[in-house]
């Protein structure tokens with residue numbers, strides 16, 4: 066196919082890591098001349114980088130074309146559809162907003178739910194038109210507070226996003242499975258190790274959500290897994306198993322006691338064990354009920370106090386809490402807020418005063434960890450300074466307004482799936498894809514309805530599916546490099562062969578040129594290092610840094626009729642007769 070001659074290729078490799086680079090993919094992609102930083106989180110794709118990006122896109126396209134149809138929406142979008150779904154404000158500082166010359170508001174698209182929904186609404190009106198799935202590969206914009214790690218978290222990035230439109234939930238389930246299967250094929254071909262983890266489902270409709278995470282020690286997403294049964298989940302999505310209800314009819318009555326000098330949970334537990342011991346076993350920190358107050362800021366501007374009850378040996382996990390209360394944001398409950406709610410006795414908040422229902426002293430909504438289940442007995446605040454209540458029983462002495470999955474998940478916690486083995490272990494990864502049963506959220510907001518088979522208008526059910534395409538390039542680099550440079554999988558590599566001519570002998574360059582042309586005629590893409598006056602050492606270093614899987618060296622061996630063929634990944638070298646070189650290299654590249 067193509068011969069890229071390094072004497073004229075737009076490429077400068079660097080010997081030093083860029084100063085702002087933290088992760089290997091960022092260092093190597095910049096050093097090897099694939100990308101170049103323009104501004105924080107914004108990169109130029111140089112010729113070699115473009116070739117890799119195009120290869121990744123081609124894989125995504127081939128598999129997506131089997132189940133979906135490609136279109137392309139603009140990146141520059143009017144405000145109105147985003148206003149209709151509330152996202153113009155919900156996005157806050159995370160989107161780039163701009164005005165046209167007439168003062169009308171626009172944004173650079175962070176995601177395109179609105180546009181997909183409106184496109185289908187524009188064209189379709191009957192169940193007979195469905196199902197349909199549409200996708201695009203497009204540049205997206207997000208004003209990240211802290212762009213980092215090169216392409217892994219940028220402010221401009223390429224994504225494949227697709228949406229499925231079905232008349233009912235059963236249809237959505239099928240569309241979801243089709244995307245899941247396509248994603249497995251895509252990620253297998255992209256050549257990195259990945260796991261499929263359960264993720265948080267949305268607040269409105271839809272039930273299933275999974276993430277494809279590339280396993281990476283320095284990934285910024287933490288997930289948990291169970292070695293016994295293979296369960297794996299995003300930390301936000303872990304559901305604590307609810308213990309079976311315990312009969313509390315024979316339990317002793319709760320008692321309010323003075324608890325002087327107990328500023329910490331540890332001192333409180335010690336005090337209660339001596340002053341008011343449990344019959345069967347000592348009280349532990351896990352038997353204390355800690356009630357944490359936060360302030361929810363709802364999209365409509367309402368500010369609502371919320372109390373969350375968790376076992377005292379656990380903290381509230383901010384990310385888990387945020388995922389649970391979305392689209393509301395969580396703000397701290399400060400001094401001024403406490404002053405507005407005298408019913409909340411700081412440090413001694415107990416469930417007796419809480420709850421949104423009638424008979425509650427505060428009327429404040431109270432949600433508890435699933436471990437606070439029927440019949441469990443607790444040591445907790447007595448809503449009076451210096452006092453706690455011991456043996457307060459859930460379901461007898463108090464109830465909550467529901468459960469919330471906001472307590473931290475810990476290594477060793479029981480597996481929610483099998484409950485067996487060593488419990489959960491923690492691992493890290495990079496989110497590469499997300500498939501998501503979106504439900505009716507956008508269809509409702511933008512009034513996307515079709516007539517069903519009985520002539521009745523029904524709201525369309527949507528699925529949402531994304532792949533980080535530019536992020537995939539970084540992610541593949543994260544998983545495929547060594548101390549000398551990149552080591553691309555064949556299907557991703559910017560070329561099939563990196564041909565190096567060394568020395569000053571003109572015969573070497575003539576033979577190398579012939580070989581380059583023959584390989585190209587066989588349909589291979591060749592990077593040919595034809596630079597004169599560049600030392601073999603520099604050329605070898607560059608070939609290792611650039612990371613094409615097969616390196617062919619034409620040099621001193623030519624006098625005895627051989628060239629060297631080197632496998633970039635294993636480092637194995639072998640000599641091949643010049644006459645056989647083209648056939649031999651083609652065989653190697655094609656894996657035959």
Ligand SMILES: [Zn+2]
Pocket residue numbers: 291292293294295296480481482483484485
């Ligand atoms: Zn398990």
